[in-house]
Amino acid sequence: MSIAEKSFDPRAACPLDGVRVVDMSRLVSGNMVSLQLADFGAEVINVEDPKKGDPLRAWQTNGLSVHWKIYSRNKKSLALNVRAARGRELLLDLASTTQVLIENFARGRPRRWVSAPWSTFPTPRWGNCRCAT
Amino acid sequence: MGQLPMRNVIPRLSATPGRLRRSAPALAEHTAEVLGALGLDRAAIDGLARDGVIGLAGDMP
Numbered sequence: 001m002s003i004a005e006k007s008f009d010p011r012a013a014c015p016l017d018g019v020r021v022v023d024m025s026r027l028v029s030g031n032m033v034s035l036q037l038a039d040f041g042a043e044v045i046n047v048e049d050p051k052k053g054d055p056l057r058a059w060q061t062n063g064l065s066v067h068w069k070i071y072s073r074n075k076k077s078l079a080l081n082v083r084a085a086r087g088r089e090l091l092l093d094l095a096s097t098t099q100v101l102i103e104n105f106a107r108g109r110p111r112r113w114v115s116a117p118w119s120t121f122p123t124p125r126w127g128n129c130r131c132a133t
Numbered sequence: 134m135g136q137l138p139m140r141n142v143i144p145r146l147s148a149t150p151g152r153l154r155r156s157a158p159a160l161a162e163h164t165a166e167v168l169g170a171l172g173l174d175r176a177a178i179d180g181l182a183r184d185g186v187i188g189l190a191g192d193m194p
Binding site: 012014015039040041045048050053057065068069070071072073074075076077078079080081084086087090093094097 | 137154157160161162164181188
């Protein structure tokens, strides 16, 4: 089977250009969702713990974070401590400018921090993607 | 780290294709950019970093 070659054009339009996504998820399931959105043009902002980052970074082969390199291409990294009250305020400010929220928290505080305010934001909401844990 | 083969964008949509724009970010690579777009100035961002609320790219391990 032959595949037609196509030159890389960084200015080419993508179907999700202009869509903003805040990704609170960790490890694989949420990152696979946001990878699809990022590959098609969405601005995906990965919210990571400032000290350790997404634990997916620690999945290494020969000392290289190859899973991270593959699943987080096309995304941005925001190091934000959501355990601090000010960090949660900033998270909600950020989330109010996005159309999609992705999280895969287990039940408990982190889920309540983001899920309740999310439904009250004035901007159009595309969806809250909850990856079951 | 050199070159890392990875899969192309899937699915391959002919009329509305996706694309690769940037490699995976370093931790905190876009902290200042994202917070700046929220209206925070440099002094406020530096203060948040000092207080441990955020991480900035230059300070990461």
